Amino acid sequence: MALRRRKLSNPLALAVLATLWQKPMHPYEIAQTLRRQGKDTSTKINYGSLYTVVQNLEKHGFVEVTDVERQGNRPERTIYGLTDAGRGELTEWMADLLAVPVKEFPIFETVLSLIGVLPPDEVVRLLEERLAALEVKAASGRGALAKLCETLPRLFLVETEYQLHMLEAQAEWVRGFLDEIKKGSLPGVESWRQFHETGEIPPEFREPDDWEAPQTKT
Template sequence: MQRRRLRNPLALAVLATLWQKPMHPYEIAQTLRSQGKDSSTKINYGSLYTVVQNLEKHGFVEVTDVERQGNRPERTVYGITETGQQEATEWMSDLIAVPAKEFPIFETALSLLGVLPPSDVERLLEERLKALDVQVASGRGALEKLYETLPRLFLVENEYQLHMTEAEAAWVRGFLDELRTGALPGIDLWKSFHEPGGEQDTRT
């Protein structure tokens, strides 16, 4: 994957938004929110102006107009440049074609699971599973409603989010079953690690 001059996903979202038409930063923020992009991209609206300035510095966007309305402050309107369109196209192509290693915090917690006793992990995963099941149910309902008014093209990220949540719930459910039945390999050693006077070095 090519190393990009800007790697903040918000920059890509701004480029894609400006591809629709030139806008001032406040309108960019409103458009991102109204199109639901804040559910799939971590958007810090406070840093949006900085992102736009960085895009301008690299030649990806340019000032196309300065709006003046009465006594209101001037609003600078930005449009995407040809270089910006090329950058957005290449960036999108990389993101879609090349699997990238990500580091979700739940994966981090799973890698350190032995810190907690199995009984605690079982209880906590039961809580997580309940929350995931609620997310799946609400996500399905919301998606069905959205299908009534929007083409599927504009909902593929919602579909992906739902499927990923369903997959996580299925994995947690299976892992919980192994914990409850004692079928998980190494669970006896894990339990002994947390017993009073238990062995604290599992390498021995």
């Protein structure tokens, strides 16, 4: 099952819709609410483009102006609220993203796919640095999560819990991969090492003339 094409696909637009689901707000208040509720740790929030996102949501009929405030000499503040179409878009978009796995392209996967350009010993050194950093972040995350659980229901911490699990899973994988390289049990590791020592591509690493990239179904 593929994700439906949407008029807006920016995750920040989804975060804005979910924030306005709480109550009508002006864009500055939306930004402050996102920051206060910790959404900037799970969504890339560019506060400079938030006004543009709100304007695009209004253009597509997902939000509408509900009021205009003016306090003293301050500039007017336009209050936006969800329309019925916006509520429908929010719930359908959330349902799609929860139910349908999509291929994402984290930069670490890109680097792993190109890892052969570095010699094995250098990869070991760099991954050991990464593993140490991951372990520190995971320990810090466990402490922060335990502290937050003292005052907040778990429902409001599931993204923090997920981030911690992903950190721990990555650390476990890196630890195992490092062990394979160090022990020499990783298939092809000696040929990989030989390539960097001699500059000659081992026969098993050469692509056959009729090689074609595998096609993936979408």
